[in-house]
Structure formats: C-alpha cells, structure tokens
Amino acid sequence: MESNKDEALKCLTIAQNRRNTGDLAAARRFCQKSLALFSTSEAERLLELIESEAASDSAQASSSGSSSAGASASASAAETHPSSSGARQRHTASTSGGGEKANGNATGAQKKRDYTPEQAAVVKRVRSCKVTEYYEILSVKKDCEEAEIKKAYRKLALSLHPDKNGAPGADEAFKLVSKAFQVLSDSQKRAAYDRHGSDPESRFSGMSSSAGRGPPGFSPATFGGGGGFEGELSPEDLFNMFFGGGMGGTGFGGGGPTSPVFSASFGPGGFRTTRVRTNMQQERPQNAEPRSMFLQLLPLFLLFAFSFINVLPSLFASTPTPDPRFSFSPSVRYNVERQTGSLGVKYHVNSAEFSGHPIAAELARNGNNPGPELSRFEKTVEKLFTQDLYTQCQRGMEQKERLRDQEVGLFGIGTDWEKVKRIEAQPVESCVQLRKMGLIK
Template identity: 40%
Template sequence: MSPTNKDEANRCLLIAKNHYGNGNYSSAALADYPNGKSSSSSSSSTTEKSTPTPARDEKKHSPEQIKAVQTILACGTDYYKVLSLDKKCTEVEIKKSYRKLALQFHPDKNSAPGADEAFKLISKAFTVLSDPQKRVIHDAGGGDPEQRGNASSGFSGFRSYQHPGFGGEDVSPEDLFNMFFGQGGGMMGGFNGGGGGFPGFSSATFVGPGFRTHTFHTGTAGAGQRFAQHQHQQQQQQQQRQGQGNHSRWAILLQLLPLLVFFGYSVISSLMTDNTPPFSFQPTPIYSHPRLTETHNIPYYVNPKTFRATEQNKHKLSRVEQQVVMDWVRGLQHSCQAERKERTAKVRAASGVFGIGRDEKQYQEALSWPTQSCDQLTRIGYSKDY
C-alpha cells in the first residue's frame, strides 16, 4: 500500500469510528475504506458537513475599533483633536490623554487596519504638545512644527523629542510608549534595574503589524557618571543663582545706606534733644520761680531745679532772656493788632454812612478805646513796627 493510500485509509477509518460512536451505522459502513467504498465520496460528504475553522493566528477587530482608527487618522496634524483636548489643556491632561489613547490603539490591543498609523499619530501629537516650544509653533500655525522647521516629511520629527531619562537622546514613538507603559508603568518605567545606577532599559520596535520589545544593557559606571555630572551642573547653577541674589541684595542695601544713616541720626537727635521750654509767662507747679529780664523788666517764670545751671552761665542766661523778650513782644503785637481792629470797627459804626447818622458820643468813645498792648509796645520802643 502506497503512503497516500495509507493516509486515506486512516482518515476513512477515523470517520467511520465517529459515525459508529454516534449510532450512524450505515454511514460508518460507507466510510470504511477496506470494504471497497470510494473514499472520495465519503470525503466529499464529510467535507460538506464540516465547517472550516478560522486560523488561530488571525486577529479579530471590532467595528468600533475600525471607526476609532478612522477618527484618529481624520484629525491630520490637528494634534489637540488627535488627543481630544483643547488649546487650554495642561501638561497633566496631555499625559493622561496620551496614556489612554496609547493603550487603546497599541498594536497588541488594536489590530484594525491603520491602527499602527493611528498609534504613531497619537505619539506624534504627544511629542509636539508636551514640548513647550513646539507647542507654541503648533498653536501659531498649526500642523507639524518639525516639518516646517526641518523641511522633513512623514514622522521623522519623532526623533527630536528629548527626555531626561535618556540622557538627552532622541526618543521615538516606541520609546515614548515604553516610558509610560514599560516595566514599572511610570515615566521612568522603561528603565530596568535598581541599586545605584541605570544598568539597562527596555525599548519597543514595530515590525510589520507586530510589536517587539528589546532590553539594552549599559554599563553602570557610565550612566552613574552622567547622572553625577548632571547633578553637579545643577548644583553649580543653583550656587550661581544664590550668588547673584546675594549680590543684588547687597547692592540695594548699599544704595539705601545713606537714607538709613540719615534716618537714624534724625531719630537719635530727636531723642537726645530736650524740647521742654526753659520759661513760662504764667506760674505753674513746675515754673514756680519768678524772674525779670534785665532789659524792659519783663516778668517770667522758670523751673528752679533746672534753671540753676543757666543762671551760673551768663551767655545762656542772656540767650534765654532774649527769647523771653522776643516771645513777649510777639504776643503784644498780636494783641495790639486785635485792639486796633476792634477800635476801627467801633469808629466806623459810630460814623454812620458818609457822615449821615453819626453818633458823636459813640464816635468819641471809639477814638478813645484803650489799646493796652499797643501802649506797652510804645513804651519799650516797638511801636514803629505798627
């Protein structure tokens, strides 16, 4: 028996056993190849009754996934629309939307036609909107700011995004996804390793419709050295800023120093100066000792406890008495002005209007109205001023 006939016989035998087990004895007899029945007829009948099964490796996708992919691709370079955000969105909202859409359109989660392109477009939108400079350019003119700046096309602009976790290296859309959803699930989740360094990191590569991850191992010393240099640079910058701040404060203090000195001198002088008058024209419990000036014999009162030093010093005593005379004369001058105004008013009242209705008696009394202060100024020789 040839190998082909042997395989056909085994297949027919298997079919016959199935029919026999189900109680279909006539079909089991027809399917028995050694009894001379044509295996082609039984094979065709069996084939007609059986239904083909889909391939195990064929990925299914729902109509909703197809529609979602089409919606993303229809957004074009309107990256706010791609991430379902508005122009006032914050950095936290951008990251949150990217995480959600990246999981939804990842090739392992969505096998609809165009899902790869939609995932790349979502990553591109995150790359642009998460960079402040690129976001400003995109807001000003729309579209892809990297294509306008580098005259490039496609998705080459993905390589321009930098993240401190990669030491300033360009990051692709695959790297972006790994940063969010790699080992650890955080922004730095794509790095493997603990301890005191960065011994390795994971990245992803699109190969056809599939999605392949790789782990790259780097030397701990090199990564640790770069990290130490970065920390040292930050410390130097912070020290420079502190130095500039201290210099500015000292400059402002030097500019204000003259004003502070003048203000302090004024305060100290006011505290040390005794503003208490040395005399009074009226007796009080403090100014209880009466005195007369050497000139004009003007009476005044002093504090006997504090005036003793002034009495012993002729120069000080002379200055005090000069001040007594000046104040006394000034007071008489004000009183004299008031007396003259009052006398003038009385004279006018008694004179009538243009001499009509003049009261001679009141007029004479007004002319002789006493002005004691003016008389005292005349006696001491100060009437020439009035």
C-alpha cells in the first residue's frame, strides 16, 4: 500500500547499512521486510546483490578446506551475530578466490561506486541546472504542492545518494537536490525565492538560514533546543533526517536540550561534522519590569487623536449645495433655455429646480447679472460642451483620413483624385463649431 512506502524505504536504508557492515543475514531480513511493506525496484536489486554475496561467501567458505562442522558453526555465527572477524573472513576469502585486492574495504568501496545508465542520466540532468533553479532541479512545477516536493526529493535522494550512485558528479548532484529541497520545503524560504529568484539563505537575501524548519519529522528540540543552527544543514544531515536513518550508518550526538553543540558522524570510517549553535535564546532577567500599559497604548491614542482632528472640521462645516442639473437639448424636464456668457453655449435647465437654487437667488440680488456662483456653474457647462466637441471633431477627422487612405490605396495607382479632393473638402461640423468659438484654428 502507498501508506507503507515510508516504512518500506526506512527498512531499505537499514538493509543497506547492514550490508555495508557485512551483516548479510540482517540485511536480507530488512530487505525482505521492505518488499513486504511496499515493493520497489531498489529493494529487489538490493536483495539480489545480498543473495549473490551470500552465495559467494558460502561457496568460498566451503572451498577453503575447513571442516564441515567448523563451516556450519561459522555460518551460524555470522547469521546470528556478525562480528568483525566474520567480516574479515569473508573479505579474505573473496580476495584469495578472485585475485582482487587484498583490502576488503577497497572492494566494498569499489562496489559502492557502481552505477547504471539511468543513474548517470539523472546526475547529468541535475548538474545541467543552475544552482538556484530549485524547481528545475527537483523537476517540479512552480505552483506544485508541498507533497509533490517531498515526493520528488525522496525519489532523487534515493537515486543520487553517494552510497548507491557512483556516477561522476553524483555527490554534487546530491548536494544540489538537498539544497533545493531545503529551500522549497520551507514556506518562508520558498516565498522569498519566488519573489527574488535567488538563494534565500545567502548573505544578501535578508533571511537567516536558521529560519528553515527542515524536512518532515525534523524538530529543532531534537537537536538542541529551538535556537536552530547558524549554518545550513549539510546534504547528509538533510537526507538522514528525512529518511530516519542514513545510508552507511548515522549517529547524532550533542550535549542535551541546552547544549550549543551538534555533531554527526556518517558511516564506518566516514567523516564527522560538528557545529556550534551561536544564536541560543538568551534568558530574560527574572527581575525585568514589564512596560507600562499606557506606553504600549500611546501610539494608538496618538493615531486616534490625529484622526479626530482631521475629521473635526467636516463635522461642523455645512454641506455644499450641488449644481443644478442641465442638458444641451431641450425636453419636457429641461424646459428653460439659457446661454453661457463666455462662449455662448446654449443649455437647458428645469425651471422649478433652477428657481429654488442659490444661483437664482444670486441673480435676483444682482439684477440678473452673473455672480461668482453662476460663473463657476457656466464654466462647468462650457467645459463639458467643448470636451464633447473635441471628441466629435477628432473622430470626424480620423474618419476622413481613413476614407482618403482607402481611396488612394497603397501606391495611388488608379486613384480617383477628384473623389479624394471631395473627401478632403468635406467639413466636420464639430470642428467648424470649435473654429467659430475660437478654440481651434
């Protein structure tokens, strides 16, 4: 079932660890358990390798000239509890029978560096991407879900891990995949990367690498509290935390929940890294006094006061009376014709509405002489009228231009130039009216 896939992958990594240490019996058990939980091609190939190595060991042990009882006892001991002497015995038998190097560790290292054409193709694809093309490295879309990112990383990490892929450049490709997952699996880092398109953990990105939350199941408290690490996790750390173990054996150490030291070792005879967490959360003094509630609310009080001062004048100001409604064409509603004093634009208003407007009272006081209110109102009327005339004039000139171009054609061959002259001489009424008003030449 799909739900058992994670457990199957964990059993697969444990089987690989047991095989690397020479415990073929335990490696066989965990590999068979992985296949029982969820069948994968990696587990099937690993089981075939284990079976072939076990068959080779027993054949070499039987041909070594030892007694059948001693061979049976050594085989039983190797199955129940593999020891370092048993591992050395197998290495010695393999070197004496095959004419290979005498060093068993070198033989194991040579086996680890094997790879398939498919694995070499994956390495080539990943290394062809730029170091910051995280979506291309994981081969996912930019709008993909977090589950797709985890699935893509799991597949690539298992294919590119140095213990399984010996193709040239597999180590660098594995680091690129781990870096891409570390950024895209964190929502904050992914958002920053989507905005800027650069590494959000670089010194110029404005984000600390300790903001990352790590892969699923990773808890900062497990590795020394919630302070995080000052430097980014290595690809081995990321792989081991994601798969709950590691290829080649992993051990984590530290000084407990409050220790600032984090260390990790990878594989028998492998390398060991140690980091010191420098951004430990400082303890607050127990006698620190809390800030005054008034000081905390003071910015809100000031904001409310400034808002009230800005609104205060409008509370006491009188609401201005809107201008009377008008129309440029007469109708039953707009039954009184008037004319502006500047351009002589005719407009129509409603008699009842206009007589009750303050402009009518102003005219009555001034003896039908225009006052400031009427002048302001008529400027609005003239502005709207001339804007409409400008629009109509421009449309008319554009239409004349289109008719002329259509008649002339591309090179003017066979053009009726008399018709072209008539088109050019055809007046545009709105433009003529603007010329009479002195607004255009």
